[in-house]
Amino acid sequence: MSDTTQKTAVRPTGVTMSMALPWLIAGAFLLVMPYVFTSNSAITIMNQMAITIIFALSYNMLLGQAGMLSFGHAVYMGVGGFMCVHIMNYVEDYSIPLPLPLLPLFGGLFGLGLATIVGSFSTRRAGTVFAMISLGVGELIAACSIIIVAFFGGEEGVSGDRTMGLPFFGNEFLQQIDVYYLISFWVMLSALLMFLFSRTPVGRMANAVRDNPERAEFLGYSARWVRYYSFCAAGFFAGIAGGLFAISYEILTAENLGLLLSGEILLITFLGGVGFFFGPIIGAIVFTLLQTVLSLQTELWQLYVGALFVATVMFFPGGLAGVLMMHVPAIRLGNAKLLVVPYIKTLIPATIGILAISGFIEILFYSRHAPVGETEMTVFWTDIDTASIVPWIVTVGLALVCFWITKRNAPELVETWHRANAIDGGKA
Amino acid sequence: MTAAALELDGLRKSFGKTEIIRGVNLSIAPGERHAIIGPNGAGKSTLFNLITGRFPNSGGKVSLHGNDLAGKAPFEINRMGLSRSFQITNIFPKMSVFENVRCSLLWSKGYKYSFWTMVSKSQDLTDAADAILEQINLTARRDLPAGVLSYAEQRALEIGITMAGGADVIMLDEPTAGMSHSETDYIVDLIRKVTENKTLIMVEHDMGVVFGLADYISVLVYGEIIATGRPEEVRANPKVQEAYLGAALEEEH
Incomplete structure (x- = not known):
C-alpha cells in the first residue's frame, strides 16, 4: 500500500511540514532552554554543547558521510578559532567595524583554506593512508603552536575581547546569554547547511564513495575529488565551530589543536552514531553533559566515559542514534x-x-x-x-x-x- | 567509415614476469554484441580491467570511438561513454536501491560535483531513476538497502547502474555467474532489453547465454585471441574446439 502511495504522490519540490518540523522544534528548543536553565554555568555548558555539535557534525561529514577516519580534525577548528581571536584583536586595535556575529564566518573561511591545502594531498586515498596523514598533519600543526608564536601565542595561547566589535543592534555581547543566542543562530545555520550538503550531488556521491570508491569511479566520479570536496566542507564548518569557541571563551591555546581534542571528537561522533545525521548531535549533548556534570561528581568520570565508549563500539556500532532508530x-x-x-x-x-x-x-x-x-x-x-x-x-x-x-x-x-x-x- | 566502438591494438599486460595478456587485437563495431569466451585463467577479466583503466597496460593501445585511452583514469573513461559491470557484484550495499541508481545517473545528467543543488528537487533525476528501476524490475525493492537484495536482484541492479549513465559501450563481466536457470533467463532478457542500440562486450561462461546473445564471439586462450567470428563460425573452428569449446560443450550435455 505504501508502495502505491509513494509512486502516485507528486513529490513536492517545496519544503514540507514533516521536513521542517525537526528544525522548528530544535529552534524552539534552543530559544526556550535559557529560560529553563538560567544560571550562568548552565548557559556556558549549553554554549559548549552547541559548539561541540557543530564540530561533531563537521567531523561526521568525514567519518559518517564520506568514510574518512581523521585523527586531526581539531586542527581546522583550532586554526579557525585562532584566526578569529586575531581578528577580534584587530577589530579592537584598528576599530574595524565588524559586528561580532559575522566573526565565525572568518573562522570557517580559514578552516576551509587550510582544508583545501591539506586535502589536496590527504584525500587521494581513504582508509589507513588518510588516517595516518591526518594524524601527521595534526601533530605537525600542534607542534607549530610552540614554534610559530606570533600566530599561536606559544604556551599561553592568544586571548581577545569579544565586546570591542561594532555593536550588533546595540548588543555588545557582554553577557553569556547574548553569546548563547549568537551561538544558537550559528548552530542552527551550520546544522541546516550540513544537512543540505548531504542532499546535494556531491553529498550523495560522498556516501557512494564511502561504500565503494571503485564503483563510484566507474560511474564517472573521481573518488578523490568527491572526498576532497567533503573534506573542504568539513574544514569550513570546523572553522565555524572554532570561531564560536573564540567568541565564547575569548582564548585559544595549543590544546585546541591537539590530538586529545581530535580523539575526543571521534569518540563523541561515534558515541552519538555515525550512521544518522542527528547522531553526532546526540553524542555532543551526552558527552558535554558527562564532561561537565559527571566530572563534578567524580574524579573517575573519564573511566566511565571510556567504558561507555567501549560498550558502544562493541555492542551498538550504530551509536546512541542507532539504538534509538533500532526501535x-x-x-x-x-x-x-x-x-x-x-x-x-x-x-x-x-x-x-x-x-x-x-x-x-x-x-x-x-x-x-x-x-x-x-x-x-x-x-x-x-x-x-x-x-x-x-x-x-x-x-x-x-x-x-x-x-x-x-x-x-x-x-x-x-x-x-x-x-x-x-x-x-x-x-x- | 566510422571508428570502431572499441579497438584493441597489440594490448599486453604482465604481472611481474608473467605475461597474462599477450598482444590482443580486436575491433568491435558500434552496435555489436560481442562475447569473449575462454577457459578459466585465460585473462578475460584482466582484459576487461585493462580496457576500463582499472589496471595500467604494459603495452599496446585501447581506443574508444577512435580516442586513445592511454593514461586515463576509470572515471575519465566512463565519462567518454564506456561503462562496465563486475564479476563480483560491485554495488553500494548500504545505500537504497533507488540511491544506487540515482548516483549512477548524476554525472551523465550533468550534476558533476555540485553542492548547490538538492538531488531530491530534481524531478527529472527521480523519474529517470524510477524508469531504470522499472526496467530492471526492482521497483518493489526501491527503498531497501541494496545489500539485502537476493543475488540475482543484486546482479540486475549492477546491470542497472552500469547502463544508467547512458554509456554507449557496455561491458559486462560474467553477468550470469552463479545463477540458477530461471535467474539466468531473467538476466539475459534484461541484458537484451537494456543494451538495445548499444555496443555490448561481455565475458561469459554460460554457452547458452553466449550463443543466445552474441553477434560475434572471440575466444581468448592464454592471453591471445585464437578466433573471432560469428557464433557458428567459432563453433565450427577446429582450433577453438580443441582448445576450449569442445570440452565446454561436452560438459553441458
Whole structure:
C-alpha cells in the first residue's frame, strides 16, 4: 500500500511540514532552554554543547558521510578559532567595524583554506593512508603552536575581547546569554547547511564513495575529488565551530589543536552514531553533559566515559542514534508497547548493577588514594566507612544479584524483540 | 567509415614476469554484441580491467570511438561513454536501491560535483531513476538497502547502474555467474532489453547465454585471441574446439 502511495504522490519540490518540523522544534528548543536553565554555568555548558555539535557534525561529514577516519580534525577548528581571536584583536586595535556575529564566518573561511591545502594531498586515498596523514598533519600543526608564536601565542595561547566589535543592534555581547543566542543562530545555520550538503550531488556521491570508491569511479566520479570536496566542507564548518569557541571563551591555546581534542571528537561522533545525521548531535549533548556534570561528581568520570565508549563500539556500532532508530520498525508496526515490560525487567536491574559496580570502584579508588586515616566518604548520597567490610560486600553483592536478574530476564527481552519486529507480531 | 566502438591494438599486460595478456587485437563495431569466451585463467577479466583503466597496460593501445585511452583514469573513461559491470557484484550495499541508481545517473545528467543543488528537487533525476528501476524490475525493492537484495536482484541492479549513465559501450563481466536457470533467463532478457542500440562486450561462461546473445564471439586462450567470428563460425573452428569449446560443450550435455 505504501508502495502505491509513494509512486502516485507528486513529490513536492517545496519544503514540507514533516521536513521542517525537526528544525522548528530544535529552534524552539534552543530559544526556550535559557529560560529553563538560567544560571550562568548552565548557559556556558549549553554554549559548549552547541559548539561541540557543530564540530561533531563537521567531523561526521568525514567519518559518517564520506568514510574518512581523521585523527586531526581539531586542527581546522583550532586554526579557525585562532584566526578569529586575531581578528577580534584587530577589530579592537584598528576599530574595524565588524559586528561580532559575522566573526565565525572568518573562522570557517580559514578552516576551509587550510582544508583545501591539506586535502589536496590527504584525500587521494581513504582508509589507513588518510588516517595516518591526518594524524601527521595534526601533530605537525600542534607542534607549530610552540614554534610559530606570533600566530599561536606559544604556551599561553592568544586571548581577545569579544565586546570591542561594532555593536550588533546595540548588543555588545557582554553577557553569556547574548553569546548563547549568537551561538544558537550559528548552530542552527551550520546544522541546516550540513544537512543540505548531504542532499546535494556531491553529498550523495560522498556516501557512494564511502561504500565503494571503485564503483563510484566507474560511474564517472573521481573518488578523490568527491572526498576532497567533503573534506573542504568539513574544514569550513570546523572553522565555524572554532570561531564560536573564540567568541565564547575569548582564548585559544595549543590544546585546541591537539590530538586529545581530535580523539575526543571521534569518540563523541561515534558515541552519538555515525550512521544518522542527528547522531553526532546526540553524542555532543551526552558527552558535554558527562564532561561537565559527571566530572563534578567524580574524579573517575573519564573511566566511565571510556567504558561507555567501549560498550558502544562493541555492542551498538550504530551509536546512541542507532539504538534509538533500532526501535523505529517496532513502533511502525505498533508493537512498541510489547517491549515496555521486558525493558523494565532487564534495564532496571542492569542499571542498578552498573551503579553498584561504579560504587565499588569509587570506594576502591577512595581507599587507595585518600590520605591515611581518612575512611569516611559519600557514595550515592550515603555516608560510608571504607574501613568496614559492609560497603564492599553490599556493592559487590548488589552488582552480582542485579546482573543475575538481568541475565535471567534477557532472553525474554530478546524473544519479545523478535516478536515486536515481526510483521504479524502481537497477534502470534 | 566510422571508428570502431572499441579497438584493441597489440594490448599486453604482465604481472611481474608473467605475461597474462599477450598482444590482443580486436575491433568491435558500434552496435555489436560481442562475447569473449575462454577457459578459466585465460585473462578475460584482466582484459576487461585493462580496457576500463582499472589496471595500467604494459603495452599496446585501447581506443574508444577512435580516442586513445592511454593514461586515463576509470572515471575519465566512463565519462567518454564506456561503462562496465563486475564479476563480483560491485554495488553500494548500504545505500537504497533507488540511491544506487540515482548516483549512477548524476554525472551523465550533468550534476558533476555540485553542492548547490538538492538531488531530491530534481524531478527529472527521480523519474529517470524510477524508469531504470522499472526496467530492471526492482521497483518493489526501491527503498531497501541494496545489500539485502537476493543475488540475482543484486546482479540486475549492477546491470542497472552500469547502463544508467547512458554509456554507449557496455561491458559486462560474467553477468550470469552463479545463477540458477530461471535467474539466468531473467538476466539475459534484461541484458537484451537494456543494451538495445548499444555496443555490448561481455565475458561469459554460460554457452547458452553466449550463443543466445552474441553477434560475434572471440575466444581468448592464454592471453591471445585464437578466433573471432560469428557464433557458428567459432563453433565450427577446429582450433577453438580443441582448445576450449569442445570440452565446454561436452560438459553441458
